[in-house]
Structures are given as structure tokens and as C-alpha cells.
Amino acid sequence: MELALFIITALVTVGAAVAMVLSHNAVHSALWLVLNFFGVAILYLLLNAPFLAMVQITVYAGAIMVLFLFVIMLLGSEKGQEEVNGLPWQTPVALVLAVVLVSIAGYAVFVSPTPALATQSGAAGTSTLTIGAPDEVARSLFTTYLLPFEITSVLLLVALIGAVVLTLKSREGDRA
């Protein structure tokens, strides 16, 4: 049952990702990407991480992609231009890198021994059932990983203030 669900979700996710790249209309691309995010969220659910799944939908599908769509619609740039390959050297490099990525992923999945995740976390004292539950995530974020968490939040705050400062400057320029 879980396997069937995984296969369907994985196919939809990968299909949506491919369709996003191949689509010529920017709005359609954005919509395929949203579908892709949903697939990933369902995969998180299958991995017993409901908190991550919900945050994935709220933040990526619900906020970031809405802003993307907003910008695309506002600029009216959804119709793709005639295809001109501005970076001709990029295609072979991308191909080589893609082959490398696929072979590494293939090695990791099929050749190298996979650690038994269930027994590992079981030994650490938490059952795999609750490991992705909101309380568990909160507990580890605010105890074990407090410093990285706070540093990330400061980094985001800096970016936020930076964005505000940049818009303020350009507005003063308009007035002058």
C-alpha cells in the first residue's frame, strides 16, 4: 500500500518537474512546480514527517510560488521568447554534470550499503513514528540545534533589512 502510494507520488513529482522544465509558458512552469512541491510534501508524509510536509506546502506552494506567480503576471513575461541559446558551452557541461549526478545517485542507492535508519533512531531513544512530529522537531530545534537555528534567523533578518534598505534608496533617487 505504502509502496504503491510512493510510486504514484514519485511519478507525479518527477513528471511535474520535467514538465516544468519543458513548458514554454512561465505561468505553466510555475504551476508544474507547485504540483512538484505537493508531490514532495506527500513524500514527506510517507516518511512520517507531517510537520515538514505542512510547512513545505505553506511556505513553498502557498507563499513563495504565489510571489513567483505575482511577479510573472505583473511583468507580463509569461510568453517565452524565440529560443536563442545564449550560453552554447553550457549544454555539454550540463550533460556531463547530469551523468555524474545520476551515477553518484545510482551508486548511493544500488551499490553502497544503506544504513538501517529504523534501528539507528530506535537506539537513540525516539521511535520512528514520532520523529517528525511537531513536538519532536520543536524540541530538537530549541535544544540541540539552538545555535544554528538562531544564526539562520539572524541571517534572514539581515536579508530582510537589506531588502528594505535597498527599496528605500531607490525611492529617494526617484524624488531627487
Added chain:
Amino acid sequence: MDFWIRLITQVIVAFILFLATTTAFAYLTLFERRLLARLQNRVGPNRAGPGGMFQPLADAVKLFFKEEITPTQADKVVYTIAPALAMIPAIVLFAVIPFGAYLDLSFLLGEAARIVPLQLADINVGVLFLLAVTSIGVYGVALGGWSSNNKYSMLGGIRAAAQMVSYELALGLSVLVAIMLTITPTTQAAADASLCSQIFGATPVESISALSTCRIVESQGGWWNIFKPTGLLAFGIFWLASTAEVVRAPFDLVEAEQELVGGFNTEYSSMKFALFFMAEYIKLIAISAIGVTLFLGGWRGPGVDLLYSLGYTNLGGLVSLGYFLLKLIAFLFFSVWVRATLPRFKYNQLMDLGWKRLLPMSLGLVAATAVFAVITQDMNPYIAGLFGAFRR
């Protein structure tokens, strides 16, 4: 086998819920039109059936037989799926809302139906689920506006996208206050004795989460969240932000007819238009039900617990459902009242309110809730209950 029985039961319950929601939508339109009319000293639609009871039916027939038009320059696929994209999230929201406590249908369906919860599902990320589904509700409106290939529609769609993203933050933070005020059991014995465990089966105490909607209602047995000092303010912010989130008056700039002809749905007709219309009202019902659940004590009310403890399970269940519906109707009444009273905001006022007022206020409120919870944790439980619980 057990799995399939559960699946079939859930599908049936979901279907009943779906029918109930769409019926509620139909009568909400009548309720709104009659009430708006009374508030404006008119009579309102009262010709179809006794007191206008068949008016929604007449409207439905009219919409069915209208000509369906698709603009030639429209993006056909997106234009067609946009109404569905608006409708689905609105309905899905009802999946985790507790409409009442539980019923005992064992006399009808045998021992397996000893406890029938009046809630489709109780998940440990219930509130996050609600926020996630609310946040994707914008796609229908934004895409409907874009795909019509009409500049007024697109302006409506763009406004919708910007408005919903702006008010989501304040909405999420005000919901967070309600979660912080929720007290969940801390020992396994208390968890086993708690109402939600009785309804949905026993759970280990460490997997109980204050994000579950059932737990939120359960913890409002003493004080409803709205009667707690921070809860009252959070409710005010929640109400404003949710009204903006469902783009209702006074925040209905998405369909400001003076400026945008008809708004994002200008090009839509017949059933596609009807779907947008339905989505709007069902979202209003859903967000009101969320407000009732988070702040007004859900199905809690005087006498429910007494009826259950006396053994009148079904009576208690029905009374709890009645309390929930009563609060929901009060909430909807208020919403219509506001629509009849307040003029529409200007766009810059809308953005100012969201970003410069509600967001800082709700951030401060979250901080204040945390501080109060820590200060009062060792005081008299009666006072501590007023400010939420601090759990170690």
C-alpha cells in the same frame, strides 16, 4: 479488511460533509441577502417559496442554463481548472474541523459504531494543515484572473495574490497564540483519560500535539480562548486577517466593481462563475468554523459535559453540534453585518494595515503570550489557565 471498512466509512462521512457544506453555502447566500436587505431597510428575496426558502434553488437553475463563454484569447486549460482550484481548498478545510464531540450509533450500526466522532480526521498537525490549505486557496483567484486574458481580471488576480500573502503572516501568528494557550495532557494517565483519546483512540503522551484541533477544543473546557486576555486580542487580529484572506468586505478589492468591472471573475459565466462564487462562501464558512474552533471553544457549551457524564451520549453529541452551529451562525451574522456597514478599503490602506499594524501587533502578542505563560505557570491554576500553559 479493517482498512477497507475504515476507508469506506471515511469516504461516506466525507461525502456527507461535502453535501452539508454545499447546502450550507446555498443557504448562506440567502441568509446574507435577506440580512443585508434588513440592515438596509429593504425586504430582500422572499418570493421563491415560503420566506424565500427556494431562492438558492432558483439561482442554481438560472446559473446552470446560462451560456458558458470562454474568451478566444484565454489560456484554455488554466481557465478551465481555475474554478476547481478555488473550490477544492475551500472544501478540504472542513476535514479537520470538530463539529461536535461524538455520537453513539451502536443501536443502529452495531458495536463498531460505539463512538462516532463528529470530525472527519484528527491529525497531529491539524492547525498547520488548515494554514497550508488556506495558503493555496489563492491560486484559483489569481489564475482565474490571469488566464482570462483581460486586464481588469488580471489586476484582480494580482491584487488577490498580494493581499493573501500579506495577511497570511498575521493570520498564522494569531493562530499561534491560540495554540500557545492550548493545554495538552502531560502524563500518560491524563492522556488516556482525555476526551480526544476516548474519541480517536489512545495515543502515547509524547505524540500528543497542541496543533490537533480536537486538543484545542478539549483544552477550552474551562476558559474559552477568547476569554483569555491575549486570546481576545489574538481573536481580533484573526478576525481581521481572515476577512482579508477570504477577500470579503471591507477587504474585497479583488472584485472592486467600480475599478475592475467585476474583478478576477469578469470573464467567467455559468457554472464556472458559480464555482468561484461557491468557493468564496464556503471559504467564509470554513474560516468562521476555524475561528469558532480556535477561539470560541468549538462545540463547548454549558451542559454538554453534564449530558455526557449522565450517559445521554447522543443528546450530548447533538447539543454540542448545536452549540457549534450557533457560534458559527453568530460569526457569519457578524461578517454580514460588517459587510453592510463598512466601506471598502483603499489598496494602500489595506497594505498598511496588514504589514505595519497587524504584523507587529501579532508578533508582540505571541511574545506576550509566552511571557505571561511563564510568569503565571506556578500561580493558582485558575490564573494559570487564563494565560495558557507552560510545559516542560
